[in-house]
Amino acid sequence: MASDDSRPKVRMLLTIGVVAVSLLIGTKFILDSYYLDMTESFERGLLPKTEQLDQIRADQRAAIDKGEHGNIPVSVAMQNLAQKGRDNAGDLISPKPSDDVDALKGWAKLKREVHLPPQVTTIAPPPEPMVTADAGVTASKDGGAPGNAKDGGVAPHAPPQAPKDGGK
Numbered sequence: 001m002a003s004d005d006s007r008p009k010v011r012m013l014l015t016i017g018v019v020a021v022s023l024l025i026g027t028k029f030i031l032d033s034y035y036l037d038m039t040e041s042f043e044r045g046l047l048p049k050t051e052q053l054d055q056i057r058a059d060q061r062a063a064i065d066k067g068e069h070g071n072i073p074v075s076v077a078m079q080n081l082a083q084k085g086r087d088n089a090g091d092l093i094s095p096k097p098s099d100d101v102d103a104l105k106g107w108a109k110l111k112r113e114v115h116l117p118p119q120v121t122t123i124a125p126p127p128e129p130m131v132t133a134d135a136g137v138t139a140s141k142d143g144g145a146p147g148n149a150k151d152g153g154v155a156p157h158a159p160p161q162a163p164k165d166g167g168k
Helices: 002-046 051-066 074-084
Strands: none
Touching: 051 074
């Protein structure tokens, strides 16, 4: 008979436990939201007004659009760039190689030396055309033979050399 009376009590205790835990979790969620809202609104009240910053930004945008200080407006520059392309854009925005290696050195507190290979700045000129005496036809130095023999072309050959003994 004792087991019959304990089942309703266990169910009641489990129900009360589940309700209590859910109430605690719900209360914590509500209080966290409330205090976060109150803290953020208090902090927003402490921030200074940005009227001066807004005025400075508006003045700067107007100066850029008007093209003051000898510059052209951004909209005109964008149209010129779209029409002419970067090649005719000028020296200020044309891409140039950089000698700056600071980005390769790494973090400022963990510097390491960068050893770059020597840079070759000269470019070999293209092969000059050669005029042959027999036909007067312009041909390249290698006779027009392709340099890649894999596709059936003939590899260029060295010109014949005169014998060292004078042909005897």
